[in-house]
Amino acid sequence: MDLTLGVYAFKSLALATELEVFTELDGGKTISLAEFATRHGIHERPAELLLTACVSLGLLRLDEKGAYGNTPLSEEFLVKGKPRYFGGWVTLVDKHEYPAYLKMEESLRGNHPSTWDVKTQKSLFQPNDPVVKEHFWDAMHSLSAYTAGQLAESVDFSEIKAILDVGGGGAAYDIELCRRHPHLRATVFDLPFVCELTKPRVADAGLADRIDFASGDFFEVGGIPEGYDAILLSNILHDWGIEDARKILRSCAEALSPGGVLLITESFVDDDKRGPAPAALMSLNMLVETWGRNYTAAEYSGWMDEFGLKSEGVTPFDGQGANGVLVGRKL
Template identity: 45%
Template sequence: MSDIDTETSFAADKAAGNLTPIPLFELVTGGWAAKTLAAAIELDLFGVMERSGGLTREQVAGELGIQERPADLLLAACASLGLLDKRGQLYMNSPLSNSFLVEGRPYYFGGFIRYADRRGYPGWHNLPTALRTNRPTTWNPDDQESVFDRDDQLVVSMFWEAMHSMSSFTGRVLTQAVPSLSERKALLDLGGGSGALAIEACKAFPTLLAAVFELPFVCEIAARKVIEAGLGDRISTEPGDFIKDDDLPSGYDTITLSAVLHDWDEETGRMILEKCARALPSGGMIIILEDVLNEEHTGPARAALVGMNMLVETVGGKNYSAGEYIGWLTDSGFGDIRTIPCQSVTTNRIILAFKP
């Protein structure tokens, strides 16, 4: 049977209501695609392609120090995934790879890919254990209070770079979706990691000042990133712990929480919002950026899978619906709540609320 006949047969089966295991096979091969991407990053395939402008299969084998058979398989797989284009005998980066997979580019995504491959996926291998015990599998809660509280070199070298690449793009999406930030004076990015969101906000709005509230050792990382961005005169750091500290810094008319609340259980999330409400002045704005579930908790798939990752990575984290976040905000005293659909990494909804 030819490929066309096969596709026609599958379509006919579907139309006739006959189920096939093809969707299940595609779920399994999704893991293969992720590992292919991680291997290409590890071998610096996309950097090699960018520096050369395009290479043949034989040249790729030579540049990467691998044999022609694995080079052929890797190139075919990356091209099939939209990571490479091919013109004649030359392979070259696709626009997607050129934008996000070449190290040194502003929105380089390789940090997250490396982190997921080396630390995240091993934890996922023990997912049944996480489900049975309700405990993370990437770290031991008996040895530390949270995944964030240790100056671990693996975390420093990969996790915060991973978060920077994601938060940079989310910050750009935020500035496009909430232009009223231009009217704000001072923004506090709570749990702001390496400062990526604050950097993007200050780039977009020249009169905005910002601060990154983070654990002390993370503030050191953020300070370096801020200096590299040339924004040391407008972005500061506020060392602290928003879980342990009784109060948050005051003097800010806006607080952002980007992919923060899903790291914690409901009780902790509500506590964080109550602290935000106390810290903001009248008219102060809070901005929540999250991958939210629908109200039935049946999707979308990415948000649901990020929730599964919280089982692997955190003690009490999970993904919530927009309605749940709105309820927390209302109970914390916020009003005039608005939601804005968006598309970024780990963010499909921006929720704005104001302190009366």
């Protein structure tokens, strides 16, 4: 029953996020049921049902006078404009992934994604897909912002002066790493349209002097730039099947100089493939999204060994978008 209730809980969160309930209550503001219903043009009955659901989930608080306000959780993660805003990910799941789960059996039986048309697109990452353009990169930033802080504290960056973020998307990792390590410079390597979408975010963070961009395709021979102390792959390899994931990993290994490090940040499935549940479920999500899955640390370590990298093991952490970082060093 708890699993079944998950859909009710998620849709409560998604609808409240779409209505910008938490953003409206930023900074300690409160609202009554009648005021909420009037503001959003809905009857009090459905308004009360949604608000009560949010209170029960710890997303809102209800005081003795019948006024609703944010909890510390929603104040930190669900207010637009705040550094750890998670609403972008909520919106992507609601608008992009949730409909695909209604067709999940098609993906299961056909062994193909269902969030995009495999007959007309080469991959999920197409510049002319309106859902991807409008929601995907904001969602990746939301998913990565908190996790990037976990990575920043889990790896010794003292000897890393320049890092290349391969498939860096919204630059969440680069922004957080540069904020926490003032000596570090970062380069976002991604498709040209992604780089253009991300430049304003870097400028807004005040880091345009330390984070630059290199556009390209990591499947092109020699496409990954050289000359960096470290290369980061954050939630990239799970988007691709084994053959393509190995290609990306090999190209990164070839781009590193001896002594350079490769950082793989992912939700690693346990080597015995019994869990953990967040990693296993996100792996299942790849069935409707991509051709990939969440791989185990043992699989990555084996590939590293083939490509001249010595695995230094996984440092676990508790992130929203990943559960650890696997470090490989170029021999």
